[in-house]
Amino acid sequence: MAPDYRAIARRWFDDNWNRRREAVIGELLAPSAVGHMEGGDVRGAEEFKAGRATLLGAFPDMRVVVEDIVVEGSQAVVRWSVTGTHLGDHLGFAASQRSANFRGMTWLRFEGDRIAEGWDGWNQGALLASLQAATS
Helix, strand or coil: CCCCHHHHHHHHHHHHHHCCCCHHHHHHEEEEEEEEECCEEEEHHHHHHHHHHHHHHHCCCCEEEEEEEEEECCEEEEEEEEEEECCCCCCCCCCCCCEEEEEEEEEEEEECCEEEEEEEEECHHHHHHHHHHHHC
16 A cells, blocks of 8 residues: 555645654655755755754744645645744844745655655745845
């Protein structure tokens, strides 16, 4: 019986991002996993954790809402939205104290019951530009 990829994808967002359970990264991410992010690729759990720490440091109240999940074979596409407040300077510039709302999609490829590869698509550049402009 194939793993429940919809449940794994939901757990990735709920436990990893909303509950801030860092241990789930090691549980759900394959050791050789690759994440194709807007800022470049990350390889393995440690690189992912570093990028996650940056985002959570900038938006400590960040909440992700999973809006939809579509599964086909060993792949899942997750449509999500995020709300948060830019309270930390972890993005390389001063915190703007502004609310942020953005939407995106993540395409996940699984090997067994673990995430082997992921592609994130959202307008990171526009978000960063608007926050940075607010601090200038």
